[in-house]
Amino acid sequence: MKRRGILRGALAAGVAGTGLAALSTARNDIDAALAADHDNADVGFWESTAERYGYGYHGQAPTTVLADLVEDFAELKPLLARPQTDKTRTQLRYVTGQMAGMVAIVLHDLGEHRESHRWFATAKRAAQQSGDxxxxxxxxxxxxxxxxxxxxxxxxxxxxxxxxxxxxxxxxxxxxxxxxxxxxxxxxxxxxxxxxxxxxxxxxxxxxxxxxxxxxxxxxxxxxxxxxxxxxxxxxxxxxxxxxxxxxRALELSRAPSLMTRALIAIDQASCRAHDGDGEEAARIATQAYGQLPTSYRSGLTRTRALSLYRSLPVHTRGLDALGDTLGVLA
Missing domain, CATH: 1.25.40 (Serine Threonine Protein Phosphatase 5, Tetratricopeptide repeat)
Structure with a gap:
């Protein structure tokens, strides 16, 4: 638990530096274990762990979910390194592919696209070895x-x-x-x-x-x-x-859309307004959607989408300065 807390702190401060080193160590350990020819694995536990993470953020900061995933990899690695039956090894590699893929998803959401690609490479390797x-x-x-x-x-x-x-x-x-x-x-x-x-x-x-x-x-x-x-x-x-x-329809189908989903839909709505010629309303919608996000959700994907809209609007658009100020990009 102490190590998990340290990892959460490092990631909350930013993926670069200490956080990135921890991520790289975890990924390299998994790659090394997958490379070995690897019966005592609690497969059911790891399958349920992957399923639990699969339900998404549930209001947690992405860095918190990322820290938990990486810490669980530290516990999964010894199982991959031990000799297993073919069936157990296949099941473990399947779970590894799922969990590495989820680490990559969170890194993508945080804007760490290079490290995300590296984790997707690990996920692909595990998926291929699982045969699924x-x-x-x-x-x-x-x-x-x-x-x-x-x-x-x-x-x-x-x-x-x-x-x-x-x-x-x-x-x-x-x-x-x-x-x-x-x-x-x-x-x-x-x-x-x-x-x-x-x-x-x-x-x-x-x-x-x-x-x-x-x-x-x-x-x-x-x-x-x-x-x-x-x-x-x-x-x-x-x-x-x-x-x-x-x-x-996307909003109707979910009583409580995730913070990220709601923001991305709002930014799409703003882009549609801009396409239809109402730049002022587009800027207002995007400013409100992005401005209401907690700090932990203002990096990566949401910022990329909002910034793209900001750059697409004519410079004379009313409300553009407010959007730029919210994004922190005003000269």
């Missing part, structure tokens, strides 16, 4: 969100298409997520035809996946999160009326 194509597809689709949200949508589209190929034609959460990410990547890249094709594909998939596949976790593809994905795709396509409808 859907887990591998999920990791790739999640990884595609890093270049998608940090300025390389064409790379994101390539990763998303690889994920779609791995998922195959059978309806699954991984297949739906991959198609959704592809739709966003194509839309941002300006490939409207491919974007609309991916939107149509994910709309078909979401009607066919099972209730289990729609679980509201990082591993599922719930309807509410579907609308969050479609919000950005349709916003980028300039399909503002469809975007407004899917944004409203």
């Amino acid at each position: 194509r859907l887990l591998h597809s999920w990791v790739l689709a999640r990884e595609a969100m890093v270049p998608l949200n940090y300025g390389a949508p064409q790379v994101a589209a390539q990763l998303a298409e690889e994920a779609r190929h791995l998922a195959g034609n059978k309806p699954s959460a991984a297949a739906a997520l991959a198609a959704a990410v592809a739709s966003r990547a194509y839309a941002i890249s300006g490939h409207k035809g491919q974007a609309l094709g991916a939107v149509a594909a994910v709309e078909t998939l979401v009607e066919r996946i099972s209730p289990q596949q729609r679980a509201d976790t990082w591993f599922g593809y719930p309807i509410q999160k579907h609308h969050v994905h479609m919000s950005q795709a349709l916003t980028a396509l300039g399909e503002t009326q469809r975007a407004y409808a899917t944004q409203d």
